[in-house]
Amino acid sequence: MSTWAGAESRAAAAQAVFQVVEQGRSLSQALPQLTRSLSGRDKGMAQALAYGTLRFLPPLNYMISQQLAKPLKGELLPLHSLLLVGAYQLTYMGAAEHAAVSATVDAAHLLKRSKQKGLVNAVLRNIQRQWPELQAAIAAHPQLSHAHPRWLADAIHTHYPQQAAQVIAANNAQAPMWLRINEQYTTRDNYLALLAQAGIDALPQAPLSSAIQLAQAVDVQSLPHFADGWVSVQDIAAQHAVYLLNAQAGERILDCCAAPGGKTAHILERQPTAQVLAIDVDEQRLTRVHDNLQRLGLQAQVQVADATQTDWWDGQLFDRILLDAPCSATGVIRRHPDIKWLRRATDITELATLQQQILQTLWPLLKPGGTLLYATCSILAEENTQQIARFIDHTADAIQVATAPTGALEWQWLPGENDGDGFFYATLEKRP
Numbered sequence: 001m002s003t004w005a006g007a008e009s010r011a012a013a014a015q016a017v018f019q020v021v022e023q024g025r026s027l028s029q030a031l032p033q034l035t036r037s038l039s040g041r042d043k044g045m046a047q048a049l050a051y052g053t054l055r056f057l058p059p060l061n062y063m064i065s066q067q068l069a070k071p072l073k074g075e076l077l078p079l080h081s082l083l084l085v086g087a088y089q090l091t092y093m094g095a096a097e098h099a100a101v102s103a104t105v106d107a108a109h110l111l112k113r114s115k116q117k118g119l120v121n122a123v124l125r126n127i128q129r130q131w132p133e134l135q136a137a138i139a140a141h142p143q144l145s146h147a148h149p150r151w152l153a154d155a156i157h158t159h160y161p162q163q164a165a166q167v168i169a170a171n172n173a174q175a176p177m178w179l180r181i182n183e184q185y186t187t188r189d190n191y192l193a194l195l196a197q198a199g200i201d202a203l204p205q206a207p208l209s210s211a212i213q214l215a216q217a218v219d220v221q222s223l224p225h226f227a228d229g230w231v232s233v234q235d236i237a238a239q240h241a242v243y244l245l246n247a248q249a250g251e252r253i254l255d256c257c258a259a260p261g262g263k264t265a266h267i268l269e270r271q272p273t274a275q276v277l278a279i280d281v282d283e284q285r286l287t288r289v290h291d292n293l294q295r296l297g298l299q300a301q302v303q304v305a306d307a308t309q310t311d312w313w314d315g316q317l318f319d320r321i322l323l324d325a326p327c328s329a330t331g332v333i334r335r336h337p338d339i340k341w342l343r344r345a346t347d348i349t350e351l352a353t354l355q356q357q358i359l360q361t362l363w364p365l366l367k368p369g370g371t372l373l374y375a376t377c378s379i380l381a382e383e384n385t386q387q388i389a390r391f392i393d394h395t396a397d398a399i400q401v402a403t404a405p406t407g408a409l410e411w412q413w414l415p416g417e418n419d420g421d422g423f424f425y426a427t428l429e430k431r432p
């Protein structure tokens with residue numbers, strides 16, 4: 001065991017939190033680099049600490065502000081992030097108290113702040129002692145306890161007055177791990193049996209034949225036949241996209257905004273004779289589409305392309321288009337709590353404009369009688385229902401058809417609903 005057992009994971013988590021909050025980096029970019037040299041166990045700990053801290057940032061900031069006469073600034077800001085991580089462990093995470101404090105104090109040394117070890121110790125001990133009173137103070141201030149930026153909390157209350165508390169609670173909870181089995185290789189019953197043999201607990205039947213929910217998250221490498229392409233990780237709400245797209249044998253399908261390729265692969269797992277063109281503007285992310293297809297034993301044409309232009313198009317119309325649009329990702333905050341602090345209210349208008357441009361560019365590429373499935377992992381009306389309403393208003397040959405299981409034209413799935421992420425689906429048909 002290293003001399004710094006526990007301290008390294010705290011230091012890495014603190015640096016990740018610092019990079020997200022102070023430098024605007026995403027957690028999925030920051031963490032892998034910071035934890036590269038850590039053991040599997042420490043990596044897991046750093047991840048749990050960074051994700052948890054970002055879930056509860058406002059109340060943690062409040063707790064620390066109660067302990068310090070002056071906020072830490074300038075070169076001491078990384079130490080503030082370490083205090084956030086330390087406070088998270090002692091409160092919302094409920095970690096073993098002594099070990100949590102001493103590992104965090106040692107992490108100050110790793111962050112080259114040995115002089116402040118006493119300060120870290122004192123702040124954390126106070127928080128530990130005062131937790132019941134702090135908790136009561138936080139509960140009395142919804143702005144602290146809901147742990148969302150004001151603009152987003154307001155938007156959730158405006159769009160979903162009845163379900164706002166549920167949405168906010170779901171955003172602050174850890175998401176379950178969902179699997180999508182590759183129906184080319186196995187059936188759900190068969191794979192459930194393999195999971196049971198491997199000692200991995202799965203919950204009973206999910207509504208889709210490809211979906212399995214695990215009782216607890218596991219490392220993908222421990223999933224039976226993962227390397228052989230029998231299974232992928234994908235949320236249940238996202239899996240619905242391909243059932244709704246409903247590609248038929250031999251059809252020409254455009255998967256727009258395809259990276260990292262979860263839905264591209266799913267289209268082919270369900271309809272292996274479909275001719276799929278997967279495009280995305282981000283070349284680096286597209287490499288993951290290639291990797292996924294290779295692991296799963298599937299083939300598609302994969303191309304770097306900007307969907308606001310048509311210079312990549314060969315002139316042949318598509319039978320179906322899946323437009324999994326770039327969006328605010330406000331439906332997947334439970335998986336990416338950094339979104340709460342990286343997104344700005346002003347981003348939403350820009351994203352809605354981009355979505356509108358892509359919709360308008362792709363529509364002429366669809367055959368008469370063909371369908372376009374519009375999808376986002378957003379819960380904001382500007383990107384979803386209002387976007388589609390505007391498009392229908394301005395597009396004479398577009399009609400909306402049933403999408404939700406209830407027969408409704410649109411399907412807004414809220415975070416936590418049926419244990420899934422927040423997603424929006426609308427199906428548009430081109431008049432023949």
Ligand SMILES: C[S@@+](CC[C@H](N)C(=O)[O-])C[C@H]1O[C@@H](n2cnc3c(N)ncnc32)[C@H](O)[C@@H]1O
Nearest residue numbers: 257258259260261262263281282306307324326
């Ligand atoms: C929601 S993600 C797609 C997820 C993917 N469909 C899946 O299931 O794995 C949105 C994608 O849109 C891509 N994107 C953003 N702007 C684009 C544009 N102008 N043209 C094409 N792709 C774009 C991003 O690079 C990102 O990969």
